[in-house]
Amino acid sequence: MAQEQIRQDTRVSIRTPRARVSGLGVAHHGVSHWWLQRITAVTNLVLMLAFVVIIANMAGRNYAEAAHIVANPFVSIILILALLSVTLHMRIGMQVIIEDYVHAQATKIVAVFANNVYAVLVAVACLYAVLRISFGQLA
Amino acid sequence: MAPTARPTVAQPLSPHLQIYRWTWTMAMSVFHRITGTALYGGTALVAIWLLALASGPVAYSYVAGFFGSVIGRLILFVYTWILMHHMLGGLRHFAWDFGIGFDREKRLAMSRLTLIGSVALTLIIWAVALLVR
Numbered sequence: 001m002a003q004e005q006i007r008q009d010t011r012v013s014i015r016t017p018r019a020r021v022s023g024l025g026v027a028h029h030g031v032s033h034w035w036l037q038r039i040t041a042v043t044n045l046v047l048m049l050a051f052v053v054i055i056a057n058m059a060g061r062n063y064a065e066a067a068h069i070v071a072n073p074f075v076s077i078i079l080i081l082a083l084l085s086v087t088l089h090m091r092i093g094m095q096v097i098i099e100d101y102v103h104a105q106a107t108k109i110v111a112v113f114a115n116n117v118y119a120v121l122v123a124v125a126c127l128y129a130v131l132r133i134s135f136g137q138l139a
Numbered sequence: 140m141a142p143t144a145r146p147t148v149a150q151p152l153s154p155h156l157q158i159y160r161w162t163w164t165m166a167m168s169v170f171h172r173i174t175g176t177a178l179y180g181g182t183a184l185v186a187i188w189l190l191a192l193a194s195g196p197v198a199y200s201y202v203a204g205f206f207g208s209v210i211g212r213l214i215l216f217v218y219t220w221i222l223m224h225h226m227l228g229g230l231r232h233f234a235w236d237f238g239i240g241f242d243r244e245k246r247l248a249m250s251r252l253t254l255i256g257s258v259a260l261t262l263i264i265w266a267v268a269l270l271v272r
Contacts, residue, residue, distance in 0.1 A: 038233075041229050041232075041233070045226060048222060048226065052219070052222070056264070056267070056268040056271075059206075059207075059268065059272070060272065063192075063195075063199045063200065063203075064196075066199065066203070083182075083185075087182065090175070090182060093175050094175075097172060097175075122182045122183060122185075122186050125186040125190055126182075126189050128190075129186070129189035129193035130193075133189075133192055133193050
């Protein structure tokens with residue numbers, strides 16, 4: 001099929017196929033994962049230190065006090081940013097580990113898929129919980 | 140392309156982890172992955188804790204009770220140390236990303252600092268948390 005089209009299709013873009021794939025590598029993503037891992041590492045650094053302070057403040061408190069702390073807009077926003085940053089970071093990190101140690105193609109696809117499911121599940125669960133606590137305090 | 144037959148003779152394999160003498164940099168590199176994996180699983184605990192808080196006082200009392208117990212506190216203590224270790228390991232990687240700390244003395248010092256610093260930070264965090272309380 002590829003042989004039939006000898007001349008490159010320039011209807012959509014005047015960029016050559018060579019230019020289109022330049023710098024993307026075998027993963028077709030280029031260095032996007034590498035960059036996102038560094039960027040989320042920086043945001044994790046700040047957000048997780050704040051997270052530790054929040055958790056330490058909540059230890060030993062009763063339900064009403066704990067919910068009140070999480071419902072604080074600043075705390076809610078920090079928690080949401082932290083969970084987004086962390087789940088993005090851990091998703092890439094685990095994918096790198098899978099790609100390093102799992103070589104059978106089928107197992108690798110299943111493992112990477114499971115990794116994505118876990119990361120999204122944790123992110124959505126935490127996001128839902130924080131928003132519910134936060135908005136629940138308004139009522 | 141002709142199919143390539145697998146050679147029947149035993150070919151030499153490149154040596155793996157169990158062959159090498161353990162060094163500080165190697166140990167801390169392996170540990171960075173292990174702590175990363177532990178934190179990966181640990182996010183489930185954060186999700187459980189937040190969902191319990193969102194579910195109401197009864198659910199929260201169970202989860203808070205568990206984290207307040209001896210086992211729960213031990214998990215949180217180790218979790219703090221793992222988090223600090225991964226954080227300092229990440230800072231080490233940042234130094235390397237900027238081309239700093241590749242010579243023998245520096246990389247050895249940074250590897251040792253990762254371990255010593257993570258233990259120190261963990262103790263400081265818990266001391267402050269317990270003293271302020």
